[in-house]
Amino acid sequence: MAYTLKINGKSQTVDVPAEMPMLWVLRDTLNMKGTKFGCGIGACGACTIHVDGVAVRGCQTQVSTVGTKTVTTIEGLSADGTHALQKAWQQVDVPQCGYCQAGQIMSAAALLAKTPKPSDAQINTAMTGNICRCGTYLRIREAIHIAAGNAGAK
Amino acid sequence: MNMKQLDRRSFFKISTLASGGVMIGLYSGSVTETLAQQGGRGGQAGPAAAPNPNFYITINPDNTFIVVNKNPETGQGMRNALPMLIADELDVDWKQVKVAQADLDANKYTGQIEGGSTAIPNNYMPMRQVGVAGRLMMVGAAAANWNVPATELTTGAGVVTHAASRRTATYASLAAKAATLPLPDAAAINAAFKDPKTFKIVGKPIPGVENFEIATGKPVFSIDVAFPGMLYAVFEKCPVFGGKVMSANLDEIRKLPGIKYAFVVDAPPPAAAGQRGGGPAIGVSATTLTSGVAIVSDSWWMANNARKSLKIVWDNGPVAAESSEGFLSQARTQATTGASQPPAGGGRGGAAVGNVDAAFQSAAKTIEAEYHFPLLSHAPLEPQNSTAHFKDGKLEIWSPSQIPGLPNPAAAAGLTPADVTMHLVRAGGGFGRRLYSEYDIEVAKIARVVSEERVKAGLATVPVKLIWSREDDLAHDDYRPAGYHFFKAGIDATGKLTAFRDFVPSAAGVSPAGEFPNGFVPNFQVSGVNITPFNIPTGAMRAPSTNGISFVMQSFVDEIAIAAGKDPLQYRLDLLNSPNAPPAAAAAGAGAGRGGGAPAPGAAPTAAGPTPGYGGLTVANGNGAPFNAARAKVVLETVRDMSTWKDRAKLPKGTGMGVSFQFAHNGYVAYVVQASVDAAKKIKVERVWAAVDIGNQVVNPSQAENLVQGGFVEGMSHIMNWEITIDKGAVTQKNFGQYQPTRMAQVPPKIEVKFVPTLYSTTGLGEPSLPPAVPAIANAIFAASGVRLRSLPVGKQGYSWAT
Numbered sequence: 001m002a003y004t005l006k007i008n009g010k011s012q013t014v015d016v017p018a019e020m021p022m023l024w025v026l027r028d029t030l031n032m033k034g035t036k037f038g039c040g041i042g043a044c045g046a047c048t049i050h051v052d053g054v055a056v057r058g059c060q061t062q063v064s065t066v067g068t069k070t071v072t073t074i075e076g077l078s079a080d081g082t083h084a085l086q087k088a089w090q091q092v093d094v095p096q097c098g099y100c101q102a103g104q105i106m107s108a109a110a111l112l113a114k115t116p117k118p119s120d121a122q123i124n125t126a127m128t129g130n131i132c133r134c135g136t137y138l139r140i141r142e143a144i145h146i147a148a149g150n151a152g153a154k
Numbered sequence: 155m156n157m158k159q160l161d162r163r164s165f166f167k168i169s170t171l172a173s174g175g176v177m178i179g180l181y182s183g184s185v186t187e188t189l190a191q192q193g194g195r196g197g198q199a200g201p202a203a204a205p206n207p208n209f210y211i212t213i214n215p216d217n218t219f220i221v222v223n224k225n226p227e228t229g230q231g232m233r234n235a236l237p238m239l240i241a242d243e244l245d246v247d248w249k250q251v252k253v254a255q256a257d258l259d260a261n262k263y264t265g266q267i268e269g270g271s272t273a274i275p276n277n278y279m280p281m282r283q284v285g286v287a288g289r290l291m292m293v294g295a296a297a298a299n300w301n302v303p304a305t306e307l308t309t310g311a312g313v314v315t316h317a318a319s320r321r322t323a324t325y326a327s328l329a330a331k332a333a334t335l336p337l338p339d340a341a342a343i344n345a346a347f348k349d350p351k352t353f354k355i356v357g358k359p360i361p362g363v364e365n366f367e368i369a370t371g372k373p374v375f376s377i378d379v380a381f382p383g384m385l386y387a388v389f390e391k392c393p394v395f396g397g398k399v400m401s402a403n404l405d406e407i408r409k410l411p412g413i414k415y416a417f418v419v420d421a422p423p424p425a426a427a428g429q430r431g432g433g434p435a436i437g438v439s440a441t442t443l444t445s446g447v448a449i450v451s452d453s454w455w456m457a458n459n460a461r462k463s464l465k466i467v468w469d470n471g472p473v474a475a476e477s478s479e480g481f482l483s484q485a486r487t488q489a490t491t492g493a494s495q496p497p498a499g500g501g502r503g504g505a506a507v508g509n510v511d512a513a514f515q516s517a518a519k520t521i522e523a524e525y526h527f528p529l530l531s532h533a534p535l536e537p538q539n540s541t542a543h544f545k546d547g548k549l550e551i552w553s554p555s556q557i558p559g560l561p562n563p564a565a566a567a568g569l570t571p572a573d574v575t576m577h578l579v580r581a582g583g584g585f586g587r588r589l590y591s592e593y594d595i596e597v598a599k600i601a602r603v604v605s606e607e608r609v610k611a612g613l614a615t616v617p618v619k620l621i622w623s624r625e626d627d628l629a630h631d632d633y634r635p636a637g638y639h640f641f642k643a644g645i646d647a648t649g650k651l652t653a654f655r656d657f658v659p660s661a662a663g664v665s666p667a668g669e670f671p672n673g674f675v676p677n678f679q680v681s682g683v684n685i686t687p688f689n690i691p692t693g694a695m696r697a698p699s700t701n702g703i704s705f706v707m708q709s710f711v712d713e714i715a716i717a718a719g720k721d722p723l724q725y726r727l728d729l730l731n732s733p734n735a736p737p738a739a740a741a742a743g744a745g746a747g748r749g750g751g752a753p754a755p756g757a758a759p760t761a762a763g764p765t766p767g768y769g770g771l772t773v774a775n776g777n778g779a780p781f782n783a784a785r786a787k788v789v790l791e792t793v794r795d796m797s798t799w800k801d802r803a804k805l806p807k808g809t810g811m812g813v814s815f816q817f818a819h820n821g822y823v824a825y826v827v828q829a830s831v832d833a834a835k836k837i838k839v840e841r842v843w844a845a846v847d848i849g850n851q852v853v854n855p856s857q858a859e860n861l862v863q864g865g866f867v868e869g870m871s872h873i874m875n876w877e878i879t880i881d882k883g884a885v886t887q888k889n890f891g892q893y894q895p896t897r898m899a900q901v902p903p904k905i906e907v908k909f910v911p912t913l914y915s916t917t918g919l920g921e922p923s924l925p926p927a928v929p930a931i932a933n934a935i936f937a938a939s940g941v942r943l944r945s946l947p948v949g950k951q952g953y954s955w956a957t
Binding site: 016018020021023024027028029031032033034035037038039040041043044046057065073074075077078081084085086089090091093094095096097098099100101102105120123124127128130132133134135136137138139140141 | 228231265359361362363364366368369370371372373374375377378380386411452453454455456458487533534535536537580581582583584585586621623856857860861863864865866867868889890891895896897898899901903905934957
């Protein structure tokens with residue numbers, strides 16, 4: 001079945017089964033590897049993407065449900081890696097293994113788009129679906145505050 | 155900064171493309187000498203062993219430098235740390251450096267392993283030697299060009315300067331000349347180390363070299379490796395360990411949309427007992443194939459989806475009779491008769507000092523407790539995967555392994571290791587899981603079968619990527635061994651510890667025979683027996699042995715301190731201050747030599763790198779180094795003074811502080827944790843302080859702090875939720891829903907980390923921060939609530955995190 005998707009501002013046509021999750025459309029069909037597979041059941045957040053600006057789990061979003069909505073992935077969050085969160089992530093030196101971080105950044109970006117100056121509690125709520133197995137949560141929180149211009153705020 | 159994947163061909167390419175650039179053949183010493191020696195300007199001596207020429211540094215015409223990291227990267231920051239050591243001694247600026255990743259290549263590199271916190275201690279001096287050699291060559295070239303003594307020359311930022319004549323030359327301009335000079339010998343190199351006080355890169359917080367790629371979603375992980383025409387595979391194994399495929403509906407599977415190939419992979423004859431990790435698994439081995447069904451598609455999702463239609467008749471085999479409940483009840487039965495028996499014949503993991511039974515008789519008070527902790531799965535976030543291309547009798551493989559090539563996947567593909575080219579690709583976490591590379595073995599076999607099918611059909615061969623599902627990963631791990639401990643201790647009228655006994659019915663030989671307080675109590679006994687049958691594969695998980703031992707020992711020591719009416723932190727210090735008189739502590743079995751009184755400060759550690767049998771070691775917490783009470787005291791005193799320990803009596807009701815310390819993998823870590831527990835058994839970790847002694851040099855303080863904080867956060871997973879249970883020979887937990895890692899809302903606002911510099915050789919930090927986190931939290935919960943937590947995870951006992 002052919003679907004024409006709007007991904008990162010570009011129109012892309014894929015011929016895949018209706019039930020195929022966006023995670024695998026992105027990774028295997030479109031060779032966009034930034035969106036990560038972690039659990040396949042929406043429990044880890046590694047596959048977080050935006051659909052019409054809302055953070056969703058790519059592994060739980062069937063391609064047939066996307067329609068004309070705009071899809072943003074980590075590759076399209078900024079043209080050149082200069083989104084405030086991407087810069088803050090490097091400044092704070094967040095990653096250990098780094099595998100979860102694209103999903104973390106996508107969840108954080110959806111949060112900041114709605115809540116430009118989040119509190120710790122708001123950050124915790126927005127990020128609770130994203131596992132960091134290495135345990136870099138303190139730095140993730142700090143980087144979100146820095147990207148929000150909240151430096152020092154809690 | 156860009157990462158560059160180097161292979162043999164790209165080495166060649168770089169040499170020819172970058173005309174004017176020079177690849178320097180340099181040295182790497184063997185690891186054991188580095189660990190065994192101390193002294194010298196860097197606090198450690200360089201290896202004096204005959205060096206092998208290896209490849210680490212490329213000098214580009216624009217005076218930038220490609221510096222090779224030879225080790226796997228699974229999140230410990232080796233792609234920073236090892237090149238930082240080279241670059242600092244080479245005396246170039248970090249901004250002039252691009253890091254490249256080496257392939258597995260025994261002809262060029264030694265010790266290409268991520269495990270046992272060994273990368274830093276084993277490579278600290280050899281990588282510095284590489285850098286020094288490069289610097290000496292540049293200086294030698296300038297001295298020859300200018301006809302001045304090398305001693306008049308200085309270096310910095312990749313430039314050699316002769317101050318007297320005001321001449322300068324970039325390394326790039328000197329490279330051609332340097333290439334004509336003999337390589338400096340080991341003696342010259344070892345005489346030319348920088349004074350660590352003058353380091354410009356080492357000891358500075360240098361951000362991860364791949365942070366930009368990670369933050370922008372570039373395909374840097376093993377699971378991201380892709381090629382045109384590549385196929386995707388899943389591999390269905392028996393849920394019961396050791397089970398085998400009898401038959402499968404392969405014809406139906408092959409008719410499903412998108413499915414290209416489906417076939418049975420047979421297991422070779424059962425492996426020798428104990429081959430895989432510590433568990434003598436029946437027919438399950440990390441070194442050979444496991445029986446299963448491979449399904450191959452041009453989409454992983456379609457291959458995985460086809461598993462829903464898969465009908466396999468399994469021969470479950472004998473392990474189907476085993477269960478976690480059975481292990482625990484057997485342990486309890488054994489304890490009723492065995493706990494009072496001294497270790498028979500110095501049996502495995504035993505220790506006997508003094509006479510515990512006599513001491514119990516004369517004790518003012520005795521304390522008894524049963525502790526246990528479960529099997530755990532590593533659960534790195536990137537599921538197991540590997541990519542292989544079998545073509546013309548050769549295998550090329552892209553692997554996230556922590557110990558690439560061991561076992562070599564060649565055998566599974568019917569090849570010899572010489573026929574295999576192995577690329578080391580960044581892994582999304584390891585934690586010991588990727589010391590067992592079944593996925594490499596499986597993909598090697600699957601890739602060969604697929605290539606042969608394609609050749610028969612007149613098709614070109616293609617690479618095949620195998621990805622395990624999360625469910626595969628939890629069901630087929632090499633689990634952290636469970637532990638069952640039956641303790642008894644005696645104290646005298648003053649509260650002094652007089653006798654300590656632990657009986658350990660064991661599933662994988664992990665025993666605290668050499669653990670503190672052995673060496674600091676006049677009567678100490680550890681004995682144990684094996685639980686049989688036990689055929690669940692076990693292996694090394696972050697901080698093997700101490701990751702569970704620390705919980706039971708540091709919790710029970712806490713119980714003793716409370717029973718004695720003492721400050722638990724001071725009680726530990728008092729114990730450390732009163733070692734048994736040498737040559738006490740005749741620990742029997744493999745734990746011998748640990749904890750026998752207070753070893754001389756600076757006693758030389760010896761190397762004992764991880765092997766596939768690592769999880770079965772009796773005491774594996776120190777890379778063989780002796781426990782040093784002085785270092786343990788330093789971290790305890792430091793954490794006491796940096797925290798609000800002394801004011802803990804002022805904390806509100808329901809809030810308390812716990813302490814612990816642990817010697818693990820040559821590092822010493824102490825925690826103080828402040829936690830609260832409410833009436834609904836909701837736990838909040840409020841504040842955390844960590845004091846860490848990893849020797850005289852923290853190579854990258856940014857990554858080091860991150861690893862300590864991450865170790866604590868992992869400890870929170872251990873205490874609250876993590877448990878693998880076995881029911882009828884198979885794992886019960888399916889996915890993160892039943893195996894919840896710590897989430898952001900649960901972590902405290904701050905985890906304060908202080909590195910205590912000491913005179914000892916620098917060591918690694920992947921492991922030491924995890925083990926003591928667990929008892930520190932448990933002890934804080936006791937202080938807050940009066941409830942002693944003696945089995946993990948506590949989520950099973952009605953507790954949850956407050957958010």
